Amino acid sequence: MKFTLSWLKEHLDTQATVDEVVEAMTMAGLEVEHVENPAAKLAAFSVAKIVEAVQHPNADRLRVCQVDTRDGRKEIVCGAPNARPGLTTIYAPLGAYVPGSGITLEARPVRGVVSNGMLCSASELETAEESDGIMELPDALAVGTSAAEALGLEAVIDFEVTPNRPDWLGVVGIARDLAAAGLGTLKDTSVAPVKGGFPCPVAIRLDAPEACPIFSGRLIRGVKNGPSPAWLQQKLISVGLRPINTLVDITNLISYDRARPLHVYDRAKLVGDVIVARLGAGRDASAPAHTDAPTPAEHRDEQLIALDGKTYDLTSEMSVIADAGGERPVGLGGVMGGESTGCSEETTEVFLESAWFDPIRTAQTGRTTGITSDAQYRFARGVDPGFVVDGLELATRLILDLCGGEASEVVVAGAAPSAPGP
Numbered sequence: 362m363k364f365t366l367s368w369l370k371e372h373l374d375t376q377a378t379v380d381e382v383v384e385a386m387t388m389a390g391l392e393v394e395h396v397e398n399p400a401a402k403l404a405a406f407s408v409a410k411i412v413e414a415v416q417h418p419n420a421d422r423l424r425v426c427q428v429d430t431r432d433g434r435k436e437i438v439c440g441a442p443n444a445r446p447g448l449t450t451i452y453a454p455l456g457a458y459v460p461g462s463g464i465t466l467e468a469r470p471v472r473g474v475v476s477n478g479m480l481c482s483a484s485e486l487e488t489a490e491e492s493d494g495i496m497e498l499p500d501a502l503a504v505g506t507s508a509a510e511a512l513g514l515e516a517v518i519d520f521e522v523t524p525n526r527p528d529w530l531g532v533v534g535i536a537r538d539l540a541a542a543g544l545g546t547l548k549d550t551s552v553a554p555v556k557g558g559f560p561c562p563v564a565i566r567l568d569a570p571e572a573c574p575i576f577s578g579r580l581i582r583g584v585k586n587g588p589s590p591a592w593l594q595q596k597l598i599s600v601g602l603r604p605i606n607t608l609v610d611i612t613n614l615i616s617y618d619r620a621r622p623l624h625v626y627d628r629a630k631l632v633g634d635v636i637v638a639r640l641g642a643g644r645d646a647s648a649p650a651h652t653d654a655p656t657p658a659e660h661r662d663e664q665l666i667a668l669d670g671k672t673y674d675l676t677s678e679m680s681v682i683a684d685a686g687g688e689r690p691v692g693l694g695g696v697m698g699g700e701s702t703g704c705s706e707e708t709t710e711v712f713l714e715s716a717w718f719d720p721i722r723t724a725q726t727g728r729t730t731g732i733t734s735d736a737q738y739r740f741a742r743g744v745d746p747g748f749v750v751d752g753l754e755l756a757t758r759l760i761l762d763l764c765g766g767e768a769s770e771v772v773v774a775g776a777a778p779s780a781p782g783p
Contacts, residue, residue: 362522363600364532364617365515372536375545379516385544391529392521399514399599402460403486406508407431408498409452411480414444419472426480428452431505438476443494450495451486451508453479461485488512489594490604517599527742531620552751555758557770563631563712565774568639568687572680573694575746575775576638576716577753580628584608584766586708593763602735608704608711611759613735620744621715621752622736624692628710630702637687638694638716638774641675665690666700667732679726680718695723695740696732713760715753717746717777746777 366379377385383393409430417423417438424444426437430452437452455477458465461484468475483489483496486508502511520529528534533550540547557579565576588594589610597604600617604610612623642663663675673693675681680694684702692698695718704711717740724741727733750773757768 362530362535362617363517363519364535365517365596365599367515368532368596368599368618369536369539372533372548372550373539373545374548375539377544379518382539382544383518385539385542386518386520386535389538389542390523391535391538392523393518394521395519397517397519399517400507400509403508403514405457406451406453406481406486408502408504408506408508408511409435409450409480410504411444411446411448411450414439414446417472417474419474423472425474428478428480429504430454430478432478435477436475437478437480438471438474439480439495441480441482441494443497444480447500448495449498449500449502451481451498451511453481459485461487483591486512488514488598489591490598491588512595514595515599522742524742527739527744528620530739530742531616532618534620552755553758554754554771555761555768558767559769561769561772562634563628563772564635565772566635566637566687567774568637569680570775572640572719572722573638573716573775574719575749575773575777576636576714577750577771577773578636578712578714579753579757579771580710580712580769581757581760581764581766582628582710582769584709584711584760584764586704586764587706590763606704606706607763608708608760611756611763614759615752615756616735616739619748619752619755620739621748621755622695622739622744623752623756624698624714624736625704625756626691626698626702626712626714627704627708628712629708631691631712632685632689635684635686636712636714637683639681639683639687640677641679641681641690642677663690665693667693667697668700668703669697669732670700673730673732676729678722679729680722682714693726693730693732694718696726696730696737697734711760713753713756715749715756717744717749746779749777 409428411426413427414424428435455466480495482492484492522529589607594604608625616622682692691702720743727737
């Protein structure tokens, strides 16, 4: 489990330093494995300002830039479409290792003009998954400011979570324990409900309450999906997650922030108006659960192509989410969603899921399939059953804030168990 000090301070009112947090965590029984300092990785990179950018004499898509850097003025060849005079950006000197491209910079001619360094994109610094051009920073930043300081990069605390403390799989749980240890005061973690604007057109049915005793959901229409904002991407990247799109990134954020896994379906890809939580169609659980080769029809049981692109056999021990009146599997409950209903940048209407899945069954599904997703890891250890609807409300608010749209009323099937299980 990883987190940053600023993320912790969203839930804990404290003036503690990273070292003080690590010491308090150790005293509370948390085994800190590593503190990663991004400033060390990006020590060679600093703020620079483009003074002049002219067309490269031998290439239509390249510019020759005069750049003020902490090493003085440098001539740098740049292919980014946004390279222009006055732009404040990040400079890498000769000899620097660029983590996103895996190269060490050397002085070499680019179509006949020697480039004495590099102007960097966010993806080249590994602070974002994708970039359209070189970084654009506030003009107020002084030339020579370290990249880590300019980008607000922080130390990342990485620690081992013991099996008996699943609450430590969310930053709020860590903040709660540190507050109890006297390191600060826990901030209000309550979640305000979002009033639905229309009845939810999707119903929920529980056919196997022993596997999924509570399932909540709601429809959100009129959303605009796409790359998530920079603050969200950086937050996920800091803990080792790859940004995908805003809808998925929101669910991943809440998983790490509140130890509450969620799933979001593209409503246009769902068949029918009923989501069913049931068990898989039977098969000997000792047989291999996924294969890259087709199986003869006479030996094939129920299968799911998951979001990882693999095909999994669904056994009678597994929690399965299905549409089409319960006939078509669209997810492995508590483990991974299906490829057929995944969200893309074209998604405009989503069904948001927040449920609770039996830990023992989820752990067994992980062993059978070989899937070790963040959701499976958390559900197998025991997720707080009392935060099912609150988790849905929190995700709803973030989706409305970042993607727009209108939310339906919440639908809930079943009831939360009294304890999260072993």
